[in-house]
Amino acid sequence: MIKQPIVTPAPTSSVTKGKVALLCTKATLLQVAAGGISKDYEVKETLSYSPYMQVRKVVHIPSGETRVVKIIDKSSLLPTAMTSGRALREVEVLKRLESPSIVRLFEVFEDKFRFYLIEEAFQGQDFLQFVSESGNLVRNHLKSVIKQLLASISYIHTQGIVLTTLHFSGISLLSVPEGVLIKLTDFQSAVFTEEIGKIAFPKGNSLYSAPETATGRWGPEADLWSCGLVLHTLLFGSPPRFQSPGNGLILGNTGELEEGLREMLLGLLETAVGGRWTAARALGCPWMADSASVFAVSEPRLQETMQEMKTFRSAYKLKDAIFTFLSFHVLSNTDSQCLQEVFLSLDTNGDSKVSREELLRYFQTHCIGANPMHEVADLLSQVDVDGSGFIDYSEFLRASMNRRKYASQEYLQVAFRRFDVDGCGKISAKDLETVLGSGNEETEAFVHAIIAEADFNKDGEIDFTEFMTVALRKF
Numbered sequence: 001m002i003k004q005p006i007v008t009p010a011p012t013s014s015v016t017k018g019k020v021a022l023l024c025t026k027a028t029l030l031q032v033a034a035g036g037i038s039k040d041y042e043v044k045e046t047l048s049y050s051p052y053m054q055v056r057k058v059v060h061i062p063s064g065e066t067r068v069v070k071i072i073d074k075s076s077l078l079p080t081a082m083t084s085g086r087a088l089r090e091v092e093v094l095k096r097l098e099s100p101s102i103v104r105l106f107e108v109f110e111d112k113f114r115f116y117l118i119e120e121a122f123q124g125q126d127f128l129q130f131v132s133e134s135g136n137l138v139r140n141h142l143k144s145v146i147k148q149l150l151a152s153i154s155y156i157h158t159q160g161i162v163l164t165t166l167h168f169s170g171i172s173l174l175s176v177p178e179g180v181l182i183k184l185t186d187f188q189s190a191v192f193t194e195e196i197g198k199i200a201f202p203k204g205n206s207l208y209s210a211p212e213t214a215t216g217r218w219g220p221e222a223d224l225w226s227c228g229l230v231l232h233t234l235l236f237g238s239p240p241r242f243q244s245p246g247n248g249l250i251l252g253n254t255g256e257l258e259e260g261l262r263e264m265l266l267g268l269l270e271t272a273v274g275g276r277w278t279a280a281r282a283l284g285c286p287w288m289a290d291s292a293s294v295f296a297v298s299e300p301r302l303q304e305t306m307q308e309m310k311t312f313r314s315a316y317k318l319k320d321a322i323f324t325f326l327s328f329h330v331l332s333n334t335d336s337q338c339l340q341e342v343f344l345s346l347d348t349n350g351d352s353k354v355s356r357e358e359l360l361r362y363f364q365t366h367c368i369g370a371n372p373m374h375e376v377a378d379l380l381s382q383v384d385v386d387g388s389g390f391i392d393y394s395e396f397l398r399a400s401m402n403r404r405k406y407a408s409q410e411y412l413q414v415a416f417r418r419f420d421v422d423g424c425g426k427i428s429a430k431d432l433e434t435v436l437g438s439g440n441e442e443t444e445a446f447v448h449a450i451i452a453e454a455d456f457n458k459d460g461e462i463d464f465t466e467f468m469t470v471a472l473r474k475f
Contacts, residue, residue, distance in 0.1 A: 023436050023446045024321040026328045026394060027095040029418060031435075032087070036111040037069065040414075041118070052076045058118065060106075062414045063330045067106060070117040080199050081188075088115055093190045096159050098328070098394040099352050100340040101152040103185045106329055121333065122183045124174030131233060134175060138234055141179045143293035146231055147283065147350045148182040153227060154279035155352035157220045162196065164189045164218070165208045166226035168233070178297050178341060193220070211271045221273045227282070228268030235265070260287030283350050295344035302366070305342045305400050310375075311474075312399035314382055318450045318462070318470045320398070325415045326406050327397040335401065343396050354391040356380065407471050416467050426461040 037043065037058075044057040047068065053076075058069045072088070083089050094105040104120040124130070131138055138145060149171075156163060163184075170186025191199060196219055210225035212218050233239050236252030243250055249269065254262045264285055267277035282288070314320050331339075346354045346362065356376055363372035383391050383399040391399075417423070421431040432447040454462045454470045 023443060024317070024324055026098055026324065028436055029321075029325050030095050030105065030108065030328070032091065032108045032110055032115075034110060036114075037109050037116045037118075038107065041067075041069070043069065057121070060118075060330075062410065063332065065330075065332055066121045068119050068121045070115075070119060072115040072117070074113055074115065089192075090187050090190065091115070091117065093161055093187050093192070096161065097156065098392070098397075099152055099155050100343050100393055101148050101182050101184060102156075103183055103187075104328060104336065119185075120183075120336070122172050122174065122185065123333070124172035124181065124183060127168040127171040127173060127230070128233070130173040130175075131237065134173075135237060137175060138173070138180060142234055143288060143290075144179050144295050145173070145182055145234065146227075147288060147293045148295070148344065149227055149230060150279045150282050151347070151350040151352050152182070152184055153223050154283065154350075156190075157193075157223070157279065160193045161190055162193055162220050163187070163223050163226070164191060164213075166223060166230070167208055168230070168239075171230070174337075176337070176341065178345075179295055181337070181340065181344075210273075212273050219273075221276050221278075224268050224276055224279060224282075227279070228265060231265050231268060235261075240269070258287070260285060263287070288350075293350070294348050295341065297341050297345045299366070301338065301342060302345065302362075305339065306362070306366075308402065309379060309383055309396075309399045312382055312403075313474065314385055314399075316453055316470050316473065317446065318454050318467070319473065320385060321419070321450070322412070322415050322467075322471045323398045323401070323403070323406075324394070325418055326411060327394070327401055329418075330406065330411050330414060331397065331401055335405075336397075339397060339400055342400070343393060352393065354396065356389060359391075409468070412468055412471055413464070415471075416464050419462075419467075426463050427467065428461045 040061050042059045042061060044059065046054055046056050048055045051073070053070055053072045056069050056071065058067050059065070060067055077088075081089055083092055088108075091105070091108050094103075103122060105117060106120070107118040109116040109118075125133070153163070153166075166184075167186060170184060172183045172185055174181045174183070200216075208226060208229065210218065210222040213222060229239050232252065235257065240249040240251045242248075248271065251265075251269070254265060257265065264277065264282055264287055267275075268282065270276040343354070346358055348358055348361070349355075359376045359379060360372055363370060363375045367375060380389070380391070383395050385395055386392075416427070419427045419431055419435060421434045422428075429447050429451055432450060433443065436443050436446065451460065451462065454466050456466050456469070457463075
């Protein structure tokens with residue numbers, strides 16, 4: 001058993017809170033590693049193959065979790081697949097996104113000829129297959145499903161990203177006891193908003209492409225057209241059909257739909273960009289404003305997750321960094337799915353974050369005898385690391401994951417290896433600067449603070465015992 005030294009947390013300052021606290025994020029830790037796929041993975045059977053890419057099942061040896069690897073042939077990549085900085089755009093997009101309805105990217109490797117993207121093995125079905133086989137189930141949870149989709153699109157847009165084309169094959173659905181979960185899995189055509197107008201619209205099936213793309217002028221509104229196609233398919237079992245060129249779409253019998261739903265469908269499939277509904281308008285429309293749109297989970301699961309959040313303490317920057325890494329790198333598929341469901345149930349307005357008001361509503365309803373205002377203030381002070389006033393999904397995962405399970409020696413060794421860049425058995429300031437990116441005062445201050453709070457023997461480095469000590473501290 002490790003003896004834990006008595007250490008006083010560093011006082012809150014401009015170095016420990018706010019912008020500097022965000023230096024160690026998923027995007028920071030998820031760097032492309034050279035040398036091909038890691039020895040941490042056992043490569044299994046091929047799941048799909050094309051001249052551009054093959055997808056194979058892999059097992060992450062340290063955790064035993066099944067994942068998938070997308071092996072992308074560099075020679076087949078179009079110039080538009082790369083950013084101006086010669087990075088694979090799909091990777092840069094996924095590094096920026098952390099949402100319950102977006103596929104998780106764990107690691108990225110590359111060699112001379114290929115990229116290897118290690119992603120979540122989501123156990124759902126292809127969208128069209130699920131709809132054809134589970135039509136009644138989808139219709140029973142229609143509001144929840146379309147709300148998850150619109151919330152995801154809205155979140156993606158707030159991150160400065162446009163999908164451009166949301167193919168049905170890039171949407172997976174999974175039936176769970178509480179409803180239907182949605183997961184977006186295809187980001188090959190996604191672009192950053194600042195790139196719009198500089199690169200050509202990706203070629204593909206015209207059905208999925210909004211009308212304005214034919215003119216070369218397009219933007220985030222194109223994604224809402226795709227949402228309209230998805231909603232139509234959920235309602236009628238198939239997408240709308242084109243009439244002769246220039247004469248619009250042939251829709252299902254919209255006269256049978258309730259007024260609010262019909263209005264939303266026509267709003268999303270509006271050919272004029274200026275009149276097309278935004279995700280925010282769709283999420284806020286009266287048709288969405290009832291309990292049927294809320295994803296509900298059992299009270300015991302809610303309480304268990306909330307207890308983890310209430311006992312989370314982020315006084316140590318290294319501890320934050322460790323659990324940030326564990327939350328996206330080793331969190332099991334089962335635990336991730338459970339937390340996805342809880343997050344969706346707390347996020348009642350579907351904006352992909354848990355607000356002060358939503359937390360207050362939970363405590364007023366479920367915590368009889370407690371002071372809801374105090375409970376919410378305490379929770380936000382610990383979990384809301386960036387001081388935004390709400391809990392985003394990455395903050396939620398870090399605070400809600402089962403720390404007794406994931407703070408084991410085996411998992412912490414995986415995390416330690418990520419920070420011990422040179423593999424010498426100790427984490428130096430140089431290692432941390434390599435992970436975080438050096439060259440500015442904020443990074444230097446952050447690295448210095450991490451070393452100071454964990455280097456108990458004052459040798460200028462952090463060994464594994466010190467690393468575990470900080471990870472296991474309750475406060």
